[in-house]
Amino acid sequence: MIPSIELYPILFFLFGSIVGSFLNVVIWRVPRNESIIAPPSHCPSCNTHIAPYDNIPMLSWLILGGKCRQCKQEISSRYFIVEFITGLLTVLMVSTYGISNELYINLILVYMLIAITYIDFDHYIIPNEFILMGIGVVFAAHVFEWLPITIMEGVYGALTFGGFLFGIGQVGSLILKKDSMGFGDVKLGLVLGGLLGLELAVLALFLSFIISALFTLVGVTLFKMEGKGKIPFGPFMAAATVVVFLTRTAGGGNSILNWYFTTMF
Numbered sequence: 442m443i444p445s446i447e448l449y450p451i452l453f454f455l456f457g458s459i460v461g462s463f464l465n466v467v468i469w470r471v472p473r474n475e476s477i478i479a480p481p482s483h484c485p486s487c488n489t490h491i492a493p494y495d496n497i498p499m500l501s502w503l504i505l506g507g508k509c510r511q512c513k514q515e516i517s518s519r520y521f522i523v524e525f526i527t528g529l530l531t532v533l534m535v536s537t538y539g540i541s542n543e544l545y546i547n548l549i550l551v552y553m554l555i556a557i558t559y560i561d562f563d564h565y566i567i568p569n570e571f572i573l574m575g576i577g578v579v580f581a582a583h584v585f586e587w588l589p590i591t592i593m594e595g596v597y598g599a600l601t602f603g604g605f606l607f608g609i610g611q612v613g614s615l616i617l618k619k620d621s622m623g624f625g626d627v628k629l630g631l632v633l634g635g636l637l638g639l640e641l642a643v644l645a646l647f648l649s650f651i652i653s654a655l656f657t658l659v660g661v662t663l664f665k666m667e668g669k670g671k672i673p674f675g676p677f678m679a680a681a682t683v684v685v686f687l688t689r690t691a692g693g694g695n696s697i698l699n700w701y702f703t704t705m706f
């Protein structure tokens with residue numbers, strides 16, 4: 442039986458939240474070099490195996506009041522948040538792209554970027570597993586011509602996004618006499634630029650810096666965030682790319698670019 446069309450957003454949200462539940466495992470285990478398949482989920486505190494009925498996305502966290510059933514140790518609200526965000530972004534991506542090959546490619550990237558965001562905040566690294574997978578997905582998308590851009594536009598996008606970050610890193614390390622921009626960001630820039638093409642890569646690069654500046658400003662003024670001297674850049678590249686994905690207009694344009702060019706010229 443085919444479910445009625447009004448149910449689709451709910452189904453996509455549920456699907457996304459299940460993916461989010463898997464991303465929580467990825468976020469915890471990949472930077473610790475643990476297998477993401479075995480062993481099955483266990484409480485990080487008391488090591489008790491988590492029963493399937495206590496592992497339902499979002500719902501279990503709410504029912505258990507954010508605590509482990511066995512040891513009552515608090516379970517981070519992050520588990521709930523990641524599942525919710527992944528569900529929400531899945532619905533938004535489907536409504537932007539419809540069911541299409543472009544949706545599948547961009548949605549895989551969105552899922553990767555959610556994991557990268559949290560791992561980079563926690564550990565200041567973007568594991569190479571993600572870079573390799575990203576290169577594979579973007580390369581395949583170009584080979585099968587699933588993207589609205591040519592492979593050369595992808596190459597220019599990759600060189601622009603990755604190259605600009607590399608350049609900033611070089612300048613930064615000359616001035617600060619230490620590494621300011623991690624090489625992980627450069628590699629992620631190559632992947633994202635290759636997917637977006639030149640025009641959207643420039644937009645995503647620009648938005649990364651805007652979002653990073655806003656985040657720092659709000660963090661310092663409202664939350665008295667202490668400068669740890671180190672803020673990862675990957676999360677802002679991720680947020681910027683998601684914004685670019687979701688502002689796509691029918692026909693492959695972008696509403697931010699359209700707005701910019703009609704107001705400025």
Ligand SMILES: [Zn+2]
Pocket residue numbers: 484485486487488489509510511512513514
């Ligand atoms: Zn426990």
